Amino acid sequence: MPGREFFQTQSVGQALAGFRPRRRTGPETVRREDALGRVPARAVRSGVPLPGFARSTVDGYAVRAADTYGAGDGLPAYLDVVGALRMGTAADVEVRSGGAVQIPTGAAVPGSADAVVMIEHTQVTMPGVIEVTRPVAVGDGVVRPDEDVAVGNELVPAGRPLRAQDLGLLAAAGITRLVVLRRPRVAIISTGDEVVAPDTECVSPGQVRDATASALAALVLQAGGEPASYGIVPDDLELLTKTLTTAVAECDLVVVSAGSSVGARDETTAAVEALGAPGVYCHGLAIKPGKPTLLAECADVPVIGLPGNPLSALVVFRMVGLPVLRLVGGITTVPPEPSTAATMARPVASAAGRLDVVQVSVRDGVATPLFGHSALLSLLTSADGYVVIPEPATGLDAGTSVTVTMYR
Structure with a gap:
């Protein structure tokens, strides 16, 4: 990692591009029913075609x-009805020239037929006997056996x-278990x-x-991680170092709230440095x-x-934090965050070279x-979402079109 200078700020973009810890979670096998939100360790391919048989769409x-x-209202084509097909059974009726078989949506199409004409x-x-008032082309009203998914797709x-x-597509292909990456275990430590x-x-x-730990745990869960509470540590370097050592040994990501500013009582930097390189x-x-x-890496x-x-x-x-959590996991x-387009109700000032995150209703x-002051948690509960003012900008004028990232 590059050389460090105490409190030498980086842009958020620089930090996310440069901070690439080596930690990754390993694979595990889960049932399909338990796989919602899980991350496949490798691509899952189909061993069967889908739907697996030619089926009617009408x-x-x-x-x-x-x-x-050539069929039309003035000169319809007349066909002999030679049978009717049912759902869930094989198409065992042969359609010869001049014949037709009644068929419901989703039923198997006989191999001797190459189209389905709508009942309308x-x-x-x-x-x-039926009369047909609209011509059909080969393939009309029919889904091919591998049109949804071919073998190996x-x-x-x-x-x-x-x-x-x-999960629905996996079920259709008969996949009952799959290999996913283990959920990142995230240690949450409060200090002070x-x-x-x-x-x-x-x-x-x-x-x-302690309001922060509960909210962080919820964000970790939303992002697919497993929060692990390591409690509240007082402003004591030895105790914090001991707690961090345990958390690093047991978890995939460690999050410490408070203790990262430049002050006589802030111990996080010293405790992290005591854990070793990098x-x-x-x-x-x-x-x-x-x-x-503060961003650091200790024992990967x-x-x-x-x-x-x-x-x-x-x-x-x-x-x-969430980008790092996703990287580890x-x-x-x-997945895209829910967002909406809006215009700013009034101007917002910003300093060039700094990313500003503005809470909005x-x-x-x-x-x-x-x-309001950053100590006021009620600002977040009152907000519907937030607007990001990028580093080069010096603010937003009233009426500016913005994208609001909405809270879920």
Whole structure:
């Protein structure tokens, strides 16, 4: 890793491009039913064609297309109905020239037929005879046996979390188990003499309940990781070093909230350095909120030191922590975040060279910025999403078109 300088800020883009910890989770086999959101370790390919047989896409009659050529309202083609097919059975009726077989949507098409005419384009003229008022071409109304998936085709790629529709396709191909990457185990450590557990009934003046850890755990779960709480560590270098050592040995990513700013009581940097090479990658990001962020790698395990303010910590973890979590978990195709287009209700100032993340509420296509101190967690609960002002910009004017990343 490059040489380090204490609190020499990097842009978020530089940090994400340069901070590439080696840790990756290993493979495990899971049932298809348990695979939603899991990341395939390798592409899954089909051993069978889908749907596996020629099937009708409409209710109508299986025919030979040549028998309908030139058919119209004024001069219909007359065909003999030689049978009817049912769902879930083999197509054992032969369609000879001049004949037709009644067929429902989804039923197997006889091999002797090459098209299906819609029932709306037919009329029964007498028992056993229909007239066809529209011609069909070869293949009309029919799905080929391998039109959905051919043998050897990729069903799902490696590196993309599995969605509901992916599981449906795997089921159709008869895949019951698959190899996925293990969910990253993420250690969450809170620090500070003033921080107490959320279930503390009576909070003394100067104490605060730990709000950040619960929110971080939820973000980890949303991103496909497994949060592991390592509790609250007081401002004690020896205790923090011991906790970090255990977390690095047991987890794939370690997240420490508070203790990453430049202050006499902040111990995270010293504790991380004590864990050995390569150590701290950068200390300070050009982002608001969240400048005092630390990125490190210890024994191949990434360590992220977040600011103490809950809002800052959660913003930074979304922007930086989640990409690192996905990297460790083998996600190479990142699912898109829900977003919406809007216009800014009023101007927002920004400093060039810094990434600004602005919380907004959205109503009727208008994004209203929400301002307040980074210690105010209620800003996040009031926000519908956020707008990113890129480093080169010096702000946004009222009426500017923006993309709002929506909170789920």
